[in-house]
Amino acid sequence: MKEVIKKQTTGKKQESILGWLFCSPYLAFSLVFFLIPLMWAFWLSTMDWNLMSDDKKFVGTGNFVNLFLDNKVQAAFVNSYRYLLPIVILCFAFGLAIALLVSNLPERIKGFVAVLFFIPYLTSGVATSVVVKYLLAYNSVFSVFLRERFGVDVNWLQDKRTAFAIMVILVVWKMSGYYALFILSAIEGISEDVKEACALDGSIGFHRLIHVTLPMITPTLTTVIVLATGLAFGIYTEPYLLTGGGPGLATTTWQLEIYNASFTRYQSGYAAAMAIVNAIQIFVTLRVINVVMDRFNKKFGW
Secondary structure (H helix, E strand, C coil), X not given: CHHHHHHHHHHHHHHHHHHHHHHHHHHHHHHHHHHHHHHHHHHHCCEECCCCCCCCEECCCHHHHHHCCCHXXXXXXXXXXXXXXXXXXXXXXXXXXXXXXXXXXXXXXXXXXXXXXXXXXXXXXXXXXXXXXHHCCCCCHHHHHHHHHHCCCCCCCCCHHHHHHHHHHHHHHHHHHHHHHHHHHHHHCCCHHHHHHHHHHCCCHHHHHHHHHHHHCHHHHHHHHXXXXXXXXXXXXXXXXXXXXXXXXXXXXXXXXXXXXXXXXXCHHHHHHHHHHHHHHHHHHHHHHHHHHHHHHHHCCC
8 A cells, every 4th residue: 555655656756747848948948038137227227327237226216206206108108098998999890890791701801811811910010110100201302292272281191190099099909810720710700509599599690690609708708808918018119110109199199108217218227217117017007907808708698
């Protein structure tokens, strides 16, 4: 009996060692590229240093105190939620619409059409932003045509409302096809038995979408909403190339301000503090969204 217990204990130890061995590449990666940089960022956030000079000055929580007095940081904080609401709603709506459209196509062209909607995600954000910048410039052919033919005189990238709307449209255009693939995969995974039962019960169209399809893919929809939320907090390319965060900080973002603080004003310690506050905001927001979506998942039996 003792020998059996001893063998079982030895086997469990070997399995444990083997498990840690397989996990070691990921643990090493996390240590080198996440934990060490994170600790270094916390240390850097307490310093007044430009990363190049030997002159370092310990300021403690001074960088964090200054954040609350910085109008650029305040604008980035508020804009995060201004971006969040339309981007999450529109990415969800268009992603769902694309997925439903593709799911109802014949099998022979379904894959091809899905790839077409995915192409914007593969398109360079820099290239897209440059094209849009020249298209919507005040003296561009398009703007001149609108002014001369229709009397529409809009300075697209210098007006707060239109500039912000253009940022949102670019992000939604780029990402909707990507999120549609998640939703399409979930829709395709619904059992044929369920579809047949819906047909027998007369549940079709919008009724079937609301009462059957959406409840059965709620976990996937949760994933899409969480990913879109993270996307809204990580916008950088479009405002950097199109507006520089203007006009009047209307389109600025955390990423843009962190870049400017670190590589334009050479305030690396201040930028590190900004990044930490940004990370806290993202964590709290995602946590709230997860709590809300978990309630929806439990309501539908997930």
